[in-house]
Amino acid sequence: MLKRRDFLKTTGMAALSGLAVSKAVASGSFWETMPPAGVQLYTFFNVIDADVPGTLQKIADIGYKNIESAFSKKGGYYGMTPKAFAALVKDKGLSWKSHHVLGAPFQLPPGRKMPNGPDGKPIVIPPMKNLRDNMQELVDEAAEGGIPYLVCASIPLNTTEEIKSAMNTLNKTDEACKKAGIQFAYHNHYTEFKPVDGVLPYDIILKETPVALELDLAWVTKAGVNPVTLFEQNPGRYKLWHVKDIDKDLKQPQPVGTGVVNFKNIFEHAKTSGMQYYFVEHDNPADPFASITTSMQNLKKIWGSIA
Secondary structure (H helix, E strand, O other): OOOHHHHHHHHHHHHHHHHHHHHHHHHHHHHHOOOOOEEEHHHHOOOHHHOHHHHHHHHHHHOOOEEEEOOOOOOOEOOEOHHHHHHHHHHOOOEEEEEEEEOOOOOOOOOOOOOEOOOOOEOOOOOOOEHHHHHHHHHHHHHHHOOOEEEEEEOOOOOHHHHHHHHHHHHHHHHHHHHHOOEEEEEOOOHHHOOEOOEOHHHHHHHHOOOEEEEEHHHHHHOOOOHHHHHHHOOOOOOEEEEOEEOOOOOOEEOOOOOOOOHHHHHHOHHHHOOOEEEEOOOOOOOHHHHHHHHHHHHHHHHHHHO
16 A cells, blocks of 8 residues: 555656646647748848749748738739739649738828839839728738738828727728638737827727737837737737847847747747737848748747747
C-alpha cells in the first residue's frame, strides 16, 4: 500500500506530467492548424503593375500561400476583372483571401504629396472606387472574385461628423457583405487611437459597428496600444492581421523581426483574437522581395520559439 506521502508525490507528478502533455498537445495542434503566411500586395505597389504574373510567382516561390490585394496603378484588380485576377492567383498556387478598398474618396493628407515611382516622377493613379459612393459595386466585385473578406483600408475619422458618416458607411457595407456571403472588416492605422472630441474613433468602431477587425500590428504599436489587450477585450473579433514591424522611433515600417513589435507574444494569443488569416506587409520598401524573404525567415524563428 502506498503511504500518503508517496501517494501525493506520485499523483502530483502525474498531474504535472498531464498538464505538460496537454499544453504540448494544445500548442502543437494550434500551430499545425495555423493559416499559412500571406502577403498584402501593397508591399509591391511600385513594382507589381509592371509584371503581375511574375510578381505573384516570386511571392509563391518565397513560400507565401495567401494574398490580400489592394489598389493598383492599373486600376481594377491589377488591370483585370475579379474573376481573371482570381484565376491568375490560383494558377500561381496562391489563395486570394481579402481585398482592400477605400471607405471614402481618396485625398492626400494636408501638406502631403504623392510619392515618386521608380522613374522618379510622382505616382499617378486612376480614380479609385470607394465604399461611400460605390459600396454595392465593390461588394459585388469581391463576391465575383470569390474572396472571403472585403476590408475597408481607411476612412476619414478626423471630426465628429466624419466619424458619424464613417459608421453609417461601415454598417451599410457590413449588411451588404453579409447578403453577398462574404465578410467585412476594418483595417486600422494609428490615427484611430487619437481622441476626437474626447473619444477615440477606434472605441466608436468597436461599439457602434459589428464589423470584423484587421489589426495592423505596426500601427497599433505606434499608437502605444497592446494588441493582446485588444484581443482580450474583444475576443474573436480580430479575424485578420497585418504582420508588419516598425523601427524603434515608431516611424518607418520594417520587415518582420527587425523592429520593436513583440510578435512572439502576439502570436501566442492568436486563438483569443480569432485570427483566420494574416498578411505580411511593408509600406514602400526599397526591395519588397528582400523584405518579405526576411519576414518569412523571422516568422519561422518566432514559430519555432513558441511551438
